[in-house]
Amino acid sequence: MGGVIFCRPAADLLCGAVLLVVFVRFFLIAVLGAVLLSPSARGQNGGGTAPYSLRPPPLSVPAGEPGAVRRSIMQFYQWTLICDTVFADKTQVCNVSQAVWDASDMVIFSWSLAASDKGDPFLLLRTLPDTDTKSPVRIALKGTNQAVNVAFVGCNAALCLAQTPVGPFLTQAIRKQSNITVSYRSAGRGVLSFDTSFLGLKEAVAAAK
Numbered sequence: 765m766g767g768v769i770f771c772r773p774a775a776d777l778l779c780g781a782v783l784l785v786v787f788v789r790f791f792l793i794a795v796l797g798a799v800l801l802s803p804s805a806r807g808q809n810g811g812g813t814a815p816y817s818l819r820p821p822p823l824s825v826p827a828g829e830p831g832a833v834r835r836s837i838m839q840f841y842q843w844t845l846i847c848d849t850v851f852a853d854k855t856q857v858c859n860v861s862q863a864v865w866d867a868s869d870m871v872i873f874s875w876s877l878a879a880s881d882k883g884d885p886f887l888l889l890r891t892l893p894d895t896d897t898k899s900p901v902r903i904a905l906k907g908t909n910q911a912v913n914v915a916f917v918g919c920n921a922a923l924c925l926a927q928t929p930v931g932p933f934l935t936q937a938i939r940k941q942s943n944i945t946v947s948y949r950s951a952g953r954g955v956l957s958f959d960t961s962f963l964g965l966k967e968a969v970a971a972a973k
Contacts, residue, residue: 815867816958838971841964845971858972860965864946864958872956873946877930877965885930889914892956895924896949903934906943906959938962 826833826848834849840860847858863874875889889901897916904911914928930938937944941964947957 816864816872838968839964840968840971842961843964843968845968847972856972860968860972862960864960872950873948873958877969887914887928887930887934889926889928890923891926891948892950892953893919893921893923894951894953895919896951897924899949901926901946901948903937904945904947905937906945938965941966 823837824835826835828850832851834851836847836849838845838847843860843862845858845860847856849856859876859878861874861876863871866872873889873891875887877885878888879885891901895916897919900913900915902911902913910933912928912931912933914926916924916926918925928934936942941962943959943961943963945957945959947955949955
């Protein structure tokens with residue numbers, strides 16, 4: 765079997781939700797219903813709080829001719845690995861993702877670990893379409909002031925997209941499987957802040973190799 769390819773970024777914002785796979789003739793849906801926050805996690809909506817919940821990933825049928833693609837789904841704590849095996853060219857396309865739902869069954873945040881054409885890892889972050897993009901997404905080690913700010917690429921009618929390389933701060937947090945707090949500002953809902961973890965992410969990446 766050929767090597768594993770993680771989804772590459774596309775040129776337009778629509779591919780913030782669907783990552784274009786280079787050398788493959790179909791799109792791998794970036795699953796928003798990944799393993800999410802712990803059931804006790806809480807978020808801020810302006811001055812109030814709202815619950816966020818874990819959800820099993822929704823199942824979807826891979827594109828392609830009947831029997832041409834085999835899809836596998838594996839859970840790694842708060843992250844979900846989905847891999848499509850394309851039998852024609854013996855290529856495996858994988859996506860590791862996580863998403864956050866609010867009490868009204870709306871996805872208010874999702875992100876995926878991807879790779880550039882050169883193989884360098886980066887994170888794609890998707891937020892509500894009314895996000896205040898002048899304020900970056902903040903990824904902080906829980907209970908500390910250690911954080912990285914992620915700038916937005918832009919928005920469309922469905923979402924806003926931010927992107928960051930996996931630099932030293934994120935690399936260490938992923939290796940240590942750190943608990944983190946993610947926050948960003950929505951024009952309609954104020955500051956959205958929620959706790960999650962990198963627990964399981966490095967195992968998911970290792971399983972795809």
